[in-house]
Amino acid sequence: MTEVVAATFRQKTKKSKLVEKGVRWGIFLCALASVLTTFGIIFVLAKEAIPFFREVSLVDFLFGTKWNALILPRSFGVLPLLMGTMLIVIGAGLIALPVGLASAIYLSEFASQRVRKTVKPVLEILAGIPTVVYGYFALTGITPILKSFNDEIPVFNALSASIVVAVMILPMVASLCDDALKAVPRSLRDGGYALGSTKTEVSLKIVVPAALSGIVASFVLAFSRAIGETMAVTLAAGGTPKMTLNPLESIQTMTAYIVQVATGDIEHGSISYHSLYAVGGLLFLITLAANLLSYKILKKYREEYE
Amino acid sequence: MSSPEYSSAPEFNSRLERRRAFSTIFKNSCAILSWLSIGVLGFLLVHIFSSGWEWISFDFIKNAPSRMPHKAGLFSALMGTIWIIFTTAAIAIPVGVSSALYLEEYAKKNRLNSFIEINISNLAGVPSIVYGILGLTLFVRLMKLGPSVLSGALTLSLLILPVIIIASREAIKAVPNSIRLSAFALGATQFQTVFHHVLPAAMPGIMTGVILALSRAIGETAPILMVGAVAYVSRAPHGIMDGFTALPIQIYNWAREAKVEFEGLAAGGIIVLLLVLFMMNSVAILIRNKTQKAQS
Amino acid sequence: MTPVDEAKKISEKELMNKRPKSTKPESNISSGDKENDLRNAELKGEGVVISYGADQAVKGVDIAFPSNKITAVIGPSGCGKSTLLRAFNRMNDFILGAKVEGSLMYKDMDLYDKNIDPVEVRLRIGMVFQKPNPFPKTIFKNIAWAPQMNGYTGDIAELVETSLKRAALWNEVSDRLHDSALGLSGGQQQRLCIARSLAMKPEVLLMDEPCSALDPVSTSHIEDLMLELKEQYTIVIVTHNMQQAARVSDYTAFMDSGNLVEFDETSTIFTNPKEQRTEDYVSGRFG
Numbered sequence: 001m002t003e004v005v006a007a008t009f010r011q012k013t014k015k016s017k018l019v020e021k022g023v024r025w026g027i028f029l030c031a032l033a034s035v036l037t038t039f040g041i042i043f044v045l046a047k048e049a050i051p052f053f054r055e056v057s058l059v060d061f062l063f064g065t066k067w068n069a070l071i072l073p074r075s076f077g078v079l080p081l082l083m084g085t086m087l088i089v090i091g092a093g094l095i096a097l098p099v100g101l102a103s104a105i106y107l108s109e110f111a112s113q114r115v116r117k118t119v120k121p122v123l124e125i126l127a128g129i130p131t132v133v134y135g136y137f138a139l140t141g142i143t144p145i146l147k148s149f150n151d152e153i154p155v156f157n158a159l160s161a162s163i164v165v166a167v168m169i170l171p172m173v174a175s176l177c178d179d180a181l182k183a184v185p186r187s188l189r190d191g192g193y194a195l196g197s198t199k200t201e202v203s204l205k206i207v208v209p210a211a212l213s214g215i216v217a218s219f220v221l222a223f224s225r226a227i228g229e230t231m232a233v234t235l236a237a238g239g240t241p242k243m244t245l246n247p248l249e250s251i252q253t254m255t256a257y258i259v260q261v262a263t264g265d266i267e268h269g270s271i272s273y274h275s276l277y278a279v280g281g282l283l284f285l286i287t288l289a290a291n292l293l294s295y296k297i298l299k300k301y302r303e304e305y306e
Numbered sequence: 307m308s309s310p311e312y313s314s315a316p317e318f319n320s321r322l323e324r325r326r327a328f329s330t331i332f333k334n335s336c337a338i339l340s341w342l343s344i345g346v347l348g349f350l351l352v353h354i355f356s357s358g359w360e361w362i363s364f365d366f367i368k369n370a371p372s373r374m375p376h377k378a379g380l381f382s383a384l385m386g387t388i389w390i391i392f393t394t395a396a397i398a399i400p401v402g403v404s405s406a407l408y409l410e411e412y413a414k415k416n417r418l419n420s421f422i423e424i425n426i427s428n429l430a431g432v433p434s435i436v437y438g439i440l441g442l443t444l445f446v447r448l449m450k451l452g453p454s455v456l457s458g459a460l461t462l463s464l465l466i467l468p469v470i471i472i473a474s475r476e477a478i479k480a481v482p483n484s485i486r487l488s489a490f491a492l493g494a495t496q497f498q499t500v501f502h503h504v505l506p507a508a509m510p511g512i513m514t515g516v517i518l519a520l521s522r523a524i525g526e527t528a529p530i531l532m533v534g535a536v537a538y539v540s541r542a543p544h545g546i547m548d549g550f551t552a553l554p555i556q557i558y559n560w561a562r563e564a565k566v567e568f569e570g571l572a573a574g575g576i577i578v579l580l581l582v583l584f585m586m587n588s589v590a591i592l593i594r595n596k597t598q599k600a601q602s
Numbered sequence: 603m604t605p606v607d608e609a610k611k612i613s614e615k616e617l618m619n620k621r622p623k624s625t626k627p628e629s630n631i632s633s634g635d636k637e638n639d640l641r642n643a644e645l646k647g648e649g650v651v652i653s654y655g656a657d658q659a660v661k662g663v664d665i666a667f668p669s670n671k672i673t674a675v676i677g678p679s680g681c682g683k684s685t686l687l688r689a690f691n692r693m694n695d696f697i698l699g700a701k702v703e704g705s706l707m708y709k710d711m712d713l714y715d716k717n718i719d720p721v722e723v724r725l726r727i728g729m730v731f732q733k734p735n736p737f738p739k740t741i742f743k744n745i746a747w748a749p750q751m752n753g754y755t756g757d758i759a760e761l762v763e764t765s766l767k768r769a770a771l772w773n774e775v776s777d778r779l780h781d782s783a784l785g786l787s788g789g790q791q792q793r794l795c796i797a798r799s800l801a802m803k804p805e806v807l808l809m810d811e812p813c814s815a816l817d818p819v820s821t822s823h824i825e826d827l828m829l830e831l832k833e834q835y836t837i838v839i840v841t842h843n844m845q846q847a848a849r850v851s852d853y854t855a856f857m858d859s860g861n862l863v864e865f866d867e868t869s870t871i872f873t874n875p876k877e878q879r880t881e882d883y884v885s886g887r888f889g
Binding site: 023032128234259290 | 497
């Protein structure tokens with residue numbers, strides 16, 4: 001009897017060891033999927049951009065001031081697309097960063113529990129609305145309002161796209177800044193109050209400086225989000241690459257160009273088609289740099305408090 | 307009322323009145339800016355419902371897209387979205403949850419694993435359009451899957467994988483260590499411990515994260531547009547290799563039309579999309595609240 | 603110049619400025635003075651009840667803190683002593699759901715009057731906390747910050763120096779005033795926090811277990827400092843450490859479960875308390 005039991009156990013152990021190994025390898029491969037994704041992105045962008053850079057030099061691409069990819073005579077200077085993107089990003093940043101920070105200060109330093117419980121879900125809802133909805137909103141909701149001030153403004157313009165991109169990144173800025181402000185120990189606030197400072201003075205001169213790296217990291221992340229934003233700018237900002245700083249004009253961003261090429265009937269394999277990957281690669285590199293930067297800033301700031 | 311000159315020692319000029327006034331102004335400005343977001347949300351919803359509500363009807367749900375606004379519907383888009391989402395779930399959930407299990411339960415601290423971790427947090431920040439480029443090139447062209455449901459679902463799976471992994475890891479982390487220890491003490495293998503005890507305990511948290519990730523995938527437009535919009539499709543897919551259209555693509559196409567009726571159709575499509583998202587989020591919140599109650 | 607001389611000099615200067623402060627003559631304490639001290643006390647609470655939601659942390663306390671004396675508040679953990687202390691400069695305002703009832707007076711000022719700005723209260727009544735909480739700024743800025751915000755009319759560098767000297771920290775930090783305060787040791791940080799409070803020239807100094815996070819050497823530094831400071835300040839110290847209460851304080855209040863059990867001269871509390879509970883506590887039989 002005892003031998004039988006021992007034998008079954010032994011058998012089981014053997015089988016379970018196999019299962020154990022199989023499972024370990026299986027889920028390890030799953031974890032590798034994310035690494036493969038990164039390699040896939042880099043591989044695809046590099047492979048398809050090489051034909052492009054055989055014909056257009058890197059210098060002409062990066063510093064050229066004329067983007068005329070789809071009709072002759074072709075010209076592939078990315079600066080107009082970059083400038084269009086920056087116009088949107090800066091416009092959105094000018095609105096979303098101060099408003100987001102102010103909301104975070106209000107939520108973390110002044111607001112009652114009840115107000116927090118109202119505003120935070122609203123921010124979450126704003127964050128969850130699909131970008132195509134914002135694009136529609138910019139086109140049919142905001143542009144008419146802008147036009148009511150000045151009828152000269154074209155239907156497609158950078159300003160209304162900037163405004164909706166601001167609304168899209170606002171929740172992220174507000175909630176990350178709120179986290180950063182909340183991480184400042186209460187004892188610092190107490191120290192400020194005990195010296196006879198008002199709540200505003202404590203917020204602005206003690207809490208915000210102490211949370212600065214977290215706030216900056218959230219700004220960098222917002223910047224990266226705004227650069228990669230696609231549908232709102234595709235719908236609302238227009239399709240005319242232009243070197244302009246005037247937000248009331250129609251422009252084209254890098255992302256909008258990518259959509260234009262991918263959804264248009266561009267001949268597969270032509271240089272115009274391959275330009276998609278050059279622009280996509282540039283976009284990927286910029287956002288990657290921004291993400292790594294904010295990751296670094298955040299890591300440093302965690303060390304400060306731990 | 308106190309006499310202000312006694313409020314601090316005489317070598318100070320505290321100017322409390324001024325500082326108090328500034329404090330009040332600052333606080334109220336911050337408050338107004340916070341409430342602004344509620345105002346924007348309200349304006350957005352009113353704008354969309356006022357122009358889209360009249361288009362919502364049974365015909366709108368069951369008709370195919372059409373050049374004529376009054377006959378147009380979003381049946382094929384709705385079905386496309388449903389196909390896409392279930393296929394995405396079937397791919398992303400097992401891979402994402404397994405990744406999370408590996409990182410939380412199996413991975414030792416070494417360079418490969420910390421590279422995987424950094425890589426995941428970086429992927430979460432890659433713009434969705436870049437996933438679109440990846441999907442278009444890798445799945446549609448190189449792997450010759452075409453502009454199919456499968457291509458779209460694979461693309462969206464890669465996109466939401468980081469979100470699922472991060473949320474699942476949080477849920478697995480929250481499982482008390484005593485559960486693992488007691489399972490090991492009974493002679494369970496790691497596989498048995500993880501799959502019989504840890505995973506079930508983490509399941510509600512994982513489900514919440516997964517539903518939220520899927521609802522993000524439903525709304526994603528850029529990647530699916532890049533993959534799927536290559537062909538014009540007006541019928542619902544019947545298999546994963548069929549071409550498709552989806553709610554966000556349909557909305558995008560309507561929004562681009564010049565005719566003002568299509569503006570209303572787009573708004574109607576948005577209402578349907580928002581309702582779908584609302585239902586999914588409600589389910590996620592329901593699961594979260596239920597488990598919170600059970601645990602407390 | 604020793605810190606004591608320095609302190610005396612400043613005290614004279616303040617008198618010349620006709621700063622409103624205690625009129626009671628300096629005196630060494632003896633039992634006959636107790637009545638007098640209590641009558642002249644400027645910081646008083648009557649029927650103080652402090653509650654968090656349904657929980658009462660302080661349940662109706664009458665107490666007066668004699669001017670220019672050190673009063674220690676002792677009692678087991680959770681007896682409400684810190685809560686009571688924080689009520690006297692309205693730091694409980696920041697605790698969600700905290701409610702203070704009863705009368706808390708400083709001189710003729712009702713600390714909880716609707717027309718009183720808590721900022722005003724805290725300008726007169728300073729506080730030092732259990733854990734040193736220097737701002738993540740330089741040593742200099744830690745001290746200069748509040749005076750500058752309050753429109754200090756004198757020379758700010760001089761104020762920083764005198765404050766640091768009075769907190770017996772000057773010699774250790776004079777060569778690195780512009781380094782981060784976070785680089786100081788715990789004891790130095792706590793003295794910096796005291797210097798920071800002194801720079802605002804409050805009239806009362808509340809200390810909430812100021813030495814609980816410090817080593818014995820730093821503790822004795824701070825105790826010496828308190829003894830010097832009491833010539834100009836009314837000091838209230840909450841402490842867990844009974845030896846400390848015995849060493850530095852003139853009066854001791856013993857609290858238990860939100861009630862003031864006994865208040866008397868420190869020597870009486872420690873040698874001949876009237877209440878059995880006090881005796882049990884100071885002799886280490888509970889708490």
